[in-house]
Amino acid sequence: MREIRAVLTGLDLLAAGPSAGDEFDADTERAVRAFQQSRGLSVDGRVGAETWRALDAARWRLGARTLYHAVPEPLTGEDVRSLQERLLEIGYDVGRADAVYGVRTSRAVAQFQREMGLKPDGSCGPQTMGTLRRLGRKVVGGRPQWLRESDAIRQAGPTLVGRTVVIDPGHGGTDPGVVVPDGPLRWTEADLVHDLASRLEGRLAAAGVRVQLTRGPTPQSCLPDAERAQLANSLGADVFISLHTDGHANPEAEGVATYHYGTGNGVTSATGERLAGLVQREIVARTGLRDCRTHAKTWELLRLTRMPAVRVEVGYLTSPTDRGRLVDPRFRDRLVEAIVAAVQRMYFPIERDVPTGSIDVSALRAAVAAGRRVGAN
Numbered sequence: 050m051r052e053i054r055a056v057l058t059g060l061d062l063l064a065a066g067p068s069a070g071d072e073f074d075a076d077t078e079r080a081v082r083a084f085q086q087s088r089g090l091s092v093d094g095r096v097g098a099e100t101w102r103a104l105d106a107a108r109w110r111l112g113a114r115t116l117y118h119a120v121p122e123p124l125t126g127e128d129v130r131s132l133q134e135r136l137l138e139i140g141y142d143v144g145r146a147d148a149v150y151g152v153r154t155s156r157a158v159a160q161f162q163r164e165m166g167l168k169p170d171g172s173c174g175p176q177t178m179g180t181l182r183r184l185g186r187k188v189v190g191g192r193p194q195w196l197r198e199s200d201a202i203r204q205a206g207p208t209l210v211g212r213t214v215v216i217d218p219g220h221g222g223t224d225p226g227v228v229v230p231d232g233p234l235r236w237t238e239a240d241l242v243h244d245l246a247s248r249l250e251g252r253l254a255a256a257g258v259r260v261q262l263t264r265g266p267t268p269q270s271c272l273p274d275a276e277r278a279q280l281a282n283s284l285g286a287d288v289f290i291s292l293h294t295d296g297h298a299n300p301e302a303e304g305v306a307t308y309h310y311g312t313g314n315g316v317t318s319a320t321g322e323r324l325a326g327l328v329q330r331e332i333v334a335r336t337g338l339r340d341c342r343t344h345a346k347t348w349e350l351l352r353l354t355r356m357p358a359v360r361v362e363v364g365y366l367t368s369p370t371d372r373g374r375l376v377d378p379r380f381r382d383r384l385v386e387a388i389v390a391a392v393q394r395m396y397f398p399i400e401r402d403v404p405t406g407s408i409d410v411s412a413l414r415a416a417v418a419a420g421r422r423v424g425a426n
């Protein structure tokens with residue numbers, strides 16, 4: 050409790066003053082909410098595992114310690130994120146600003162040091178830090194990562210054949226997600242999204258995509274989000290799609306929303322943002338679900354994945370309207386077709402992009418054959 054208050058005070062979110070002791074008072078809760086908002090976390094005012102990790106990481110301010118690539122347990126923290134964002138701004142490839150000082154960050158630091166005439170040891174001490182500071186904000190808004198990710202996609206060409214897509218049905222095991230009793234029936238988010246994931250797997254596989262699900266229909270326990278992200282990374286996935294349904298005490302809450310990585314202050318995975326936009330628009334156009342738009346979040350699932358990654362909340366299980374649609378297998382097929390169309394559009398060059406709702410997903414099989422012929426040239 051004291052530690053939480055200390056971190057919040059250090060971030061100027063909580064007034065320093067006579068300690069209120071170990072009490073989690075209204076001021077602390079307000080500060081926690083503000084902190085969660087600033088970090089793109091779910092805002093509930095409570096310090097759960099993910100908020101605690103973010104708070105723990107936040108105690109490190111850039112420059113307070115020397116940063117280096119530690120093995121096997123890499124350094125993590127808010128200072129690492131600041132450094133990564135700074136390097137991204139000035140054009141060095143650290144991948145995503147994920148607050149983890151890994152090999153790629155170390156390489157980017159070494160490259161920076163070489164170009165600045167410093168010893169390229171890949172660690173960031175007072176000298177490197179000082180050079181970075183003196184450099185000022187020379188290059189801002191160029192979003193080099195955006196250009197790199199887009200380049201990688203452009204070079205890959207428009208075909209889906211041979212790509213790896215990881216589909217992540219949310220929850221599972223001891224965690225059913227949103228549960229809604231319905232007469233003798235009981236709808237659970239974990240089961241519904243697994244059904245969706247299987248349908249999506251079938252459609253994508255038919256289009257020549259390698260597909261991996263993060264879990265089976267009845268796992269023993271619920272896989273943490275960080276491990277789901279790790280799985281996608283280890284497979285070198287091209288796209289990551291996490292499927293959820295939403296829930297709310299108010300039965301009138303309804304609609305679809307899609308989330309991508311971003312801090313809300315300009316740092317964003319632009320390809321993730323683009324994929325989120327496509328998924329959201331295709332679903333709204335093809336299913337008529339209410340448009341709850343796309344949003345930037347720093348959830349571990351989105352932060353730790355190294356490829357365009359989105360989490361889609363495909364309607365509210367607690368809304369009679371949405372639920373009535375979701376329990377219909379034909380509706381779930383339309384949802385899945387919308388996601389396939391979005392993934393396909395991800396690989397069309399922007400100038401060859403097509404209107405939302407216009408891709409005939411059933412024709413993608415034919416495109417597979419055509420793609421193979423083109424590829425053989």
Ligand SMILES: [Zn+2]
Nearest residue numbers: 219226293294
């Ligand atoms: Zn969920």
